[in-house]
Each structure stands twice: as C-alpha cells, then as structure tokens.
Amino acid sequence: MLEAKLDLKLLEMCSKCGACYAICPSCVNIPSYDPRAVIKDILDGEHEKWINHSSIWQCLECHFCLEMCYQHYGFESAMTAMRNIATRKGAHPPQVKRGWEMFVKTSRLGEPALPARKKLGLPEPKASGAEEFRKLYALLNEKRQQHKAE
Template sequence: MAETKESAEPPTILVDPIDMSKLDQSFCNEIKSMPYGEELVACFACTTCTAACPIANQWDYKPHQLIRMIILGMREEVLSSKEIWECLTCFQCQERCPQKVRVTDIFFDCKNLAAEEGKVPNSIVALGKLLLETGQLYEVTEDWQREDLDLEPEVPGLATEPLKEILKTTRTGRLVGSDE
C-alpha cells in the first residue's frame, strides 16, 4: 500500500485570519448603547442585508461582514472603512433583516464614532462647513425663477442663524474647526 505523503504547507486561505489580540471587546457594547444599536447582537449572519444592498458588490466589506466585525470588536477596521461613508442610507438592508437589526442606523452610529475621532471624508467635512457657515445646504441664487412662478423671491420664514448657532456648539463645530 502506497503511503500518502502529507503536505507540510498550510491550507490555502482567502483572507488573513483575524488577529484576536487586536480585537476591542468594548466596541460591540459601545454600538449597542447608541441609538438603534440594541438589536445588533441578534445578527445571525444570514447575509440578507448584503443581498438587499444595491452596492455591496463593489464593497470589500459587505454589510453582514461589517455587522459581524462590530460584534467581534474590529473597531479600527470598521471606523476607517470607506464602506460606512458610501452607505446610501437607503435602508433596504434594515428593512429586510429577519432579526430586526437596524443595519443602516448602526452604520450611522459608526459614522458618528468615526467623526468623533476625526475620520471623516473631506467632502463630508466640506458639507459640515457649508452648514456651519451658511446655515443651509442650498441657497436661492436665481430668485427671478421664483418670481416668474409667483413665489416670494426670498423664502418666507427662512432663518439660517439658528442652525449655525446650534452647530457651533456641537460636533460639527469641532470637526470643521479642527480641519482649518
């Protein structure tokens, strides 16, 4: 009987194994305590969220993987990912989740934590700056169009100061301030 030669090579793997020593056990609880985070640990990784996501095919981390990564404590990877910022906020993943995990809302929580650490794409910081400086995202520039349609040239009741005042005192102020 011929002897089968055992291979000394490790099996082929598709991804590097997780470095367990780098996991942040507190991350899962942190997200769980944030708005809409409660159902997080009910995830059983069925991948329905990923199937529902219209852009998961071009993500390195799929929605169900991000949820699993949060539960495992892969804080750094999640909060530095491009995926949380590309999320369309279309809520299709959340709507389909059989375990009622609020996937999209949880990604909003992740973005807030990333923002607290200053990890925000420049284009989004720019929107924060626009809000802080002008009090709105769009300004009426072609008021003649409004007049042609029998509308007041200036939007009745519009106030931009209150939003500016609020955001000066909250994270937007710190985020935009530290950017300059």
C-alpha cells in the same frame, strides 16, 4: 443626549441573519462592500479596523435593509454608528467635512440661485431660519456641556 449608539445585542442577532444582504444596492454593485465583515469585527471588538475605511461611507441609506430587518434595526444602523465614531475622530471624507461646515455656518447646503430665479420669474425666496438655527445649535451644545459636567 441624542447620540446614535451601537446596540450590540441587536448586532449579535444581525450577524446571524443577512436577510438584507441580497437587496442592498451597495452589496450588489460595489464588489468590496460587505457590512457583514464590519459587523463581525465590531462584535470581535475590532471596530477600529474600519474607522478609516471607505466601506462605512458606502452605505447609501436607502433603507432597504431596515425594511427587510426582523429586528427593525438594519445594518445601516451599524454603519451610521460607525460613521459617527469616524467623524468624531476626524476620519470623515473631505466632502462631508465641507458640507457640515457649510450647514453649521449657514443652516443650508446652498443658497437660492437668484439670477436663475429671476430669469424663470420665480418669487423672492422666503427668509431663512439661519439665525434661529444657530441659537438652537448653540443651546444644544451648551446642554451637552452641562451634561458632561454633571
């Protein structure tokens, strides 16, 4: 349940278009970055080539391509799917690993800076939903296990 998937039919169309290429900030500013090459390899059955490649993480998710896309797909969707696959193989950048661990443990990406808050005269931060979040995440994983077993 709830998994991002590669839609090969949309990707086929996507590979013939390229309306988003010139507006993509990473395409313009990172010389080696070209999602069209990634998409071509996916369609040729060679997505493995990119699993350990930094390119798939250089998509900034600015959503420009999604706005330009006639299919409302955008090559960011392909990049997200590739990152999902890379992560499941343990090939994600160390910073992403650390961030994810912190998120799962605390439900946040950092705790409120208390001394600075006091100095600024800000009120006590509200209670976090960490405990409820952990329960919810456990339920999600339980459900997935059941799904697999069925």
